Amino acid sequence: MFKSILVPIDLVDTALAQPAIATAAKLADSYDGKVRLLHVLAITPVMLAEYVPADFDDQQRQSAEAALAEIARTSGISAQRLSSSVRQGGIYHEILEEVAAVGADLIVMSSHRPAMRSYFLGSNAGHVVRYAPCSVLVVRDCT
Template sequence: MFKSILVPIDLADTALAKKAIDTAATLARTYDGKVRLLHVISLTPVVLAEYVPADFDEQQRHDAETALAEVAAASGIEPARLSTAVRQGGIYHEIIEEVTAIGADLIVMSSHRPAMRSYFLGSNAGHVVRYAPCSVLVVRDS
């Protein structure tokens, strides 16, 4: 049923992602599928560009890839079923792009309980749920 599962992760809060990773791992084992962990790096605002080193984006990508590899190693998912990716851009836009790129048929993502501001402004999880071309499973923190 679910052969390709995408799990977007915020490396600033890997504890929140644990439930989503565990859920994706269970589904991958059940349906003989694969899991792709994704982290999206936000674009550096133009106003700050002159204040950061020239290789800032490359360093951010390297740091994210290293941290994501650590999360992957600790996930307990067999390496043959697991891959990682780092993208840069708008979070929900890049998640949707990655779904298309890998042909994912499920997104499993974590989300905080909605705050009042989320009801008016929306959230990344909300955007993904609305615009994803595949099923989305939102795992809430307790």
């Protein structure tokens, strides 16, 4: 049923991603599917560009790739069924672009408990749920 599962990860809070990774691993095992981990880097604001090193974006990408590799190594998903990607841009936009790029048929993502501002402004998970061309499973840690 689910052959290609995308798991967006915020590297600032990797503990939040663990339930989503575990859920994706179980689903991939059940359906003989593949899992793709994704992290989206924010675009460096123009007004800050002159204050950061010229290779700042490259450094950020390399750090993110290394962190994703470590998460992949400890995920319990076999290397043949796991890949990762780092994109740069708006979070929900890049998640949807990655869905199209890899042909994902399921997104498994973690979400914080909604705060009052999320009800009015929306969240990245909310945008993904609304606009994704595939099924979306939002996993919350209930502990």
